[in-house]
Amino acid sequence: MEDQEMQLKVKRVTDKFTESMYVLANEPSIALYRLQEHVRRSLPELVQHKTDMQSWEEQSQGAIYTVEYACSAVKSMTNSSLYFKNIDGLLRQAISLKEQMSSLQGRSDVKPAINPNDTPTHTSVTPP
Numbered sequence: 001m002e003d004q005e006m007q008l009k010v011k012r013v014t015d016k017f018t019e020s021m022y023v024l025a026n027e028p029s030i031a032l033y034r035l036q037e038h039v040r041r042s043l044p045e046l047v048q049h050k051t052d053m054q055s056w057e058e059q060s061q062g063a064i065y066t067v068e069y070a071c072s073a074v075k076s077m078t079n080s081s082l083y084f085k086n087i088d089g090l091l092r093q094a095i096s097l098k099e100q101m102s103s104l105q106g107r108s109d110v111k112p113a114i115n116p117n118d119t120p121t122h123t124s125v126t127p128p
Helices: 002-025 028-079 081-107
Strands: none
8 A cells, every 4th residue: 555655646746846847947937038048149140141131232232223324324325326427427527528628738739839919819817
């Protein structure tokens, strides 16, 4: 009998001890301690990830601005094709006039004798 009684007492003690350990392990203050411990361990890594993400965001914003600026520059260049065509026409006209002047100047290299009695047909006035 004593053996059964002893076993019953041992079982009660171990059950109570197990229950106490379970309650102690799951007590709210222990849970908060474990949560705090987890935050303390993982927070520096999270902060590092946040700063990395902010840096990448800044770099991305800069790249986006650059691309948008380049796109607007290309669009404005396509809109300026009319001006380039005008410049091309004016350059061609200037080259043609230069060639005409060169050919006329080549012909007039032989200077006629100047007669002092001849009056000039036009006079140019240069400002002082």
